[in-house]
Amino acid sequence: MAGPIPALEERATACAEHLLECDRVLLASHIDADGLTSAAVAASALERAGLPFETVFEKQLDAEAIEAIAATDYDTVLFTDFGSGQLDIIADHEDAGDFTPVIADHHQPAEADTTYHLNPLLFGINGASELSGAGASYVLARALAEAGEESGTAGTVETAGEPTATDGGAATARADNRDLAALAVVGAVGDMQASGGELHGANAKIVAEGVEAGVLETATDLALYGKQTRPLPKLLEYASDVDIPGISNDGNGALRFLDGLGLELKRDGEWRCWATLTSEEKQTVASALVKKAVTSGVPAHKIDDLVGTSYVLATEPVGTELRDASEFSTLLNATARYERADVGLGVCLGDRDEALERARQLLREHRRNLSNGIDLVTREGVTREDHVQWFDAGDRIRETIVGIVAGMAVGNAGISRSMPILAFANKNDEEVKVSARGTHSLVRKGLDLSVVMGEASRAVGGDGGGHDVAAGATVPAEKKDEFVEHADAIVGEQLGDN
Numbered sequence: 001m002a003g004p005i006p007a008l009e010e011r012a013t014a015c016a017e018h019l020l021e022c023d024r025v026l027l028a029s030h031i032d033a034d035g036l037t038s039a040a041v042a043a044s045a046l047e048r049a050g051l052p053f054e055t056v057f058e059k060q061l062d063a064e065a066i067e068a069i070a071a072t073d074y075d076t077v078l079f080t081d082f083g084s085g086q087l088d089i090i091a092d093h094e095d096a097g098d099f100t101p102v103i104a105d106h107h108q109p110a111e112a113d114t115t116y117h118l119n120p121l122l123f124g125i126n127g128a129s130e131l132s133g134a135g136a137s138y139v140l141a142r143a144l145a146e147a148g149e150e151s152g153t154a155g156t157v158e159t160a161g162e163p164t165a166t167d168g169g170a171a172t173a174r175a176d177n178r179d180l181a182a183l184a185v186v187g188a189v190g191d192m193q194a195s196g197g198e199l200h201g202a203n204a205k206i207v208a209e210g211v212e213a214g215v216l217e218t219a220t221d222l223a224l225y226g227k228q229t230r231p232l233p234k235l236l237e238y239a240s241d242v243d244i245p246g247i248s249n250d251g252n253g254a255l256r257f258l259d260g261l262g263l264e265l266k267r268d269g270e271w272r273c274w275a276t277l278t279s280e281e282k283q284t285v286a287s288a289l290v291k292k293a294v295t296s297g298v299p300a301h302k303i304d305d306l307v308g309t310s311y312v313l314a315t316e317p318v319g320t321e322l323r324d325a326s327e328f329s330t331l332l333n334a335t336a337r338y339e340r341a342d343v344g345l346g347v348c349l350g351d352r353d354e355a356l357e358r359a360r361q362l363l364r365e366h367r368r369n370l371s372n373g374i375d376l377v378t379r380e381g382v383t384r385e386d387h388v389q390w391f392d393a394g395d396r397i398r399e400t401i402v403g404i405v406a407g408m409a410v411g412n413a414g415i416s417r418s419m420p421i422l423a424f425a426n427k428n429d430e431e432v433k434v435s436a437r438g439t440h441s442l443v444r445k446g447l448d449l450s451v452v453m454g455e456a457s458r459a460v461g462g463d464g465g466g467h468d469v470a471a472g473a474t475v476p477a478e479k480k481d482e483f484v485e486h487a488d489a490i491v492g493e494q495l496g497d498n
Contacts, residue, residue, distance in 0.1 A: 003142045004205045005131070007123040012143035015102050015116045019078065020147055024052040026074035026099075030081040030133065031057050031336035031400075033190025033329035033344075037134040037183045038080035040348030042104065045141035045177055046078075049148045053078075057341035059400065060474065061086050062463070070098035078102045081133025081187075084109040084119050085465045104136040108450050108465055120202060128443075128450070128467035130201030134187025138206055141177040149175075173213035181210030182313045182325075183348055189311060190329025192470060195440045197223050197308025207311065215314055222274065222286055223308030228324040231271030232258055236289070240411070242305050244289070245296045261288055275318050321363075322347075322356075334366035335359050337400040366401070373397040373405035378412045382421065387491040389415065390422035390484055392432075399425040403435025403472060410437065418442075420449060420491060424480060432480055434464070435472045436487075443468045446494045456486035 003009040019025060025046060029039035039055055046053045054074075058065045061082045069077055070093045083090060083103035090101050091112035102116040106127030109119055118140055120131040131139075173179040188194070188203045199207055210216030221227070224239040236247050236254040246253040258265055263281055265272060274282065286306075293303045311325035321327035335344035340362060346355030376396060382389040393402055406423035409415050420438040427433045434457075436449045449471035453464035457473035460483045464473020475483045 003139055003146070004209050005120075005125070005139050005202045007125060008118060008120065008136075008139050008202075009143070011116075011118050011123070012139045013147060015104070015118050015140055016143035016147040018100070018116050019046070019051060019076065019102060019144065020049060022051065022076045024054075024074065024076075025102075026069065026072055026077045027053050027055045028061075028069055028077055028079050028083075029055070029057055030061070031059050031341050032081075033332040034133045034187040035081040036332045036336055036341060036344040037187035037190070037329075037348055038104065038132075038137040039341075039345055041134055041137040041141050041180045041183050041187075042078060042080050043345070043349065044180055045137075045144045048174075048177070049144050055345065057336060057345075058082070059336075062474075063089050066090060066093060070096075072099075074099060076100045076102060078104070080104045080137045082107065084117070084121075086110065087112040087114060087117070090114065104133070104140045106131055106133050106136050107467070108454070125202050128469060129193055129195055130203055132184070132188040132191040132193055132203070134184040134191075135203055135206055137187075138177075138180055138184035141180050145175065145177040169214060173215065178209045178213040179215050181206050181213060182215040182315075185210060185216060185311050186313075186325045186328045186332070189325040190332065191467075194308070194311075197305065199309070199311070217312040217314045219310050219312070220307060221310040222282075222289075223306060224274070225326055225330075227274035227310070228319055228327055229321050230273060232265060232273060232285075233271065235274055242293065242298065242302050243411075244293050244298060247289075247292065257288070257292065258285075261285060273319060275323065321360075330366075331359050331363050333404070334363040337398070338362050338365065369398065369401060370405060370408065373401065374409050374412070377405060377409040377423075378415070381414045384416075384419075385484060385488040387495065388420050388422055388484070388488045390424065392424040392480070394424075395426050397423075397425050399427050399433035402433065403437060403470065406435055407437040407470070410439075420447060420452075422484065422487060426477075427474060430477060431462075431474050432477045433472065433474055434480075434483065436466075436470065438469050440469060442495070446496065447491065448494060452487050452490045452494070455490055456483050459483075459486045 027042055029035045066089050077099045084105040085107045087110040101114050104118045106120055118136055121127045125131055184206050188199055226235050233254045237251050240248050247257050261284055313323055316322040321331050332344045343355050343358045347359050377391055382391045397405055402423045402425040406421045410421055411417050420436055423435045424432050436453055438447050438449055448468040450466045450468055453471040453473040457464035457475050460475050460479035462473055462475030466472050
């Protein structure tokens with residue numbers, strides 16, 4: 001059976017065959033939503049193949065972290081959602097005989113290379129918009145299932161907490177790992193790859209496999225966050241990506257709007273959420289919302305942004321954050337960014353008891369911290385250079401969430417959407433973390449924040465990278481101003497000094 005991405009099939013097969021020859025594997029992954037889902041996809045595939053493994057997470061795969069990995073007694077290390085950008089360091093350890101790396105990543109590779117390197121960028125596929133880290137892990141998982149079947153080494157071990165197949169189709173999807181497509185989509189959505197309201201390229205092929213496997217459902221729907229869990233008034237009030245006067249950021253206005261639609265908005269004294277509305281009720285709200293936007297003078301291209309493709313995890317309960325790919329990814333972000341990657345991984349692997357409850361507690365804390373951070377940035381404002389805008393949160397915003405805060409603050413009063421934003425937060429006494437966020441519109445004009453962060457950070461003795469629309473770096477604290485100067489100049493060059 002051919003894999004989902006033909007261009008990657010040969011390399012994925014080589015990686016899978018090597019893993020199947022191992023006695024055991026160390027699985028190392030990043031901590032964001034894409035990293036957690038990457039790890040979960042890989043862990044599920046390894047366990048199903050009967051391969052013993054241990055999982056570790058790293059906030060940043062730097063020389064120190066790689067040194068610690070090399071100090072373990074594992075002969076093979078599977079890196080997911082990072083590793084490509086650190087190949088120069090990894091290759092040195094490989095040459096020294098410390099371990100054999102297998103990499104399933106989508107970030108810009110370093111100059112070095114290795115035999116078992118699965119990255120879409122090596123095969124002409126955009127890793128920032130067409131395939132996430134979880135997508136690369138999914139391609140590897142599919143290859144593992146096929147290689148294991150052909151070699152007769154496929155295991156029968158059940159992944160802890162994983163739903164059991166109830167029919168032949170589900171059993172087949174599990175046997176060839178197509179059921180893991182749902183997690184891959186959560187990773188892609190969490191990595192902001194749903195540009196223009198939907199997933200494209202290789203991601204779309206994974207979506208198709210998930211739909212075929214019965215673990216995903218797609219539909220044209222309102223492109224608002226919180227359709228599964230937010231009460232209807234809050235859904236509309238907080239939908240600030242498309243600013244509709246009298247509704248967005250206006251709780252009373254959102255209530256008045258809904259009251260005028262003649263719908264049953266509460267049941268048993270509780271506000272209904274979007275996911276529990278009938279198709280007719282959804283159409284009523286959507287039509288009225290578009291009409292309100294038109295009469296309020298919202299530009300046509302912004303009104304188009306109200307509609308997108310929804311990605312629903314078909315086996316999860318309606319009205320829970322696990323049902324919606326976007327809400328699922330936010331829940332995951334709220335775990336590892338607070339040093340509880342184990343909780344996020346547990347949820348991905350099917351723990352619906354202790355891990356899910358702890359994840360929800362962390363999500364509530366995460367939302368409070370994001371809200372406080374956005375208020376801080378909006379209140380204090382940003383400093384504008386010629387081509388970038390920036391703020392320094394110091395110790396007031398965690399360095400693990402400062403990039404999310406920056407992205408969410410864009411568009412608020414005084415914070416422009418027409419230039420990228422740089423967000424600084426203290427990492428330790430000597431270094432600061434800087435996160436950069438742009439827009440897909442700026443990327444289309446030539447912005448590549450991966451290059452910006454990489455070149456500007458290295459110019460001041462730091463290091464960084466990422467994707468064109470979102471990237472990060474660590475730089476010496478005393479070189480912050482110099483870093484901003486370099487970043488501003490590089491963005492100016494990319495955007496033609498416009």
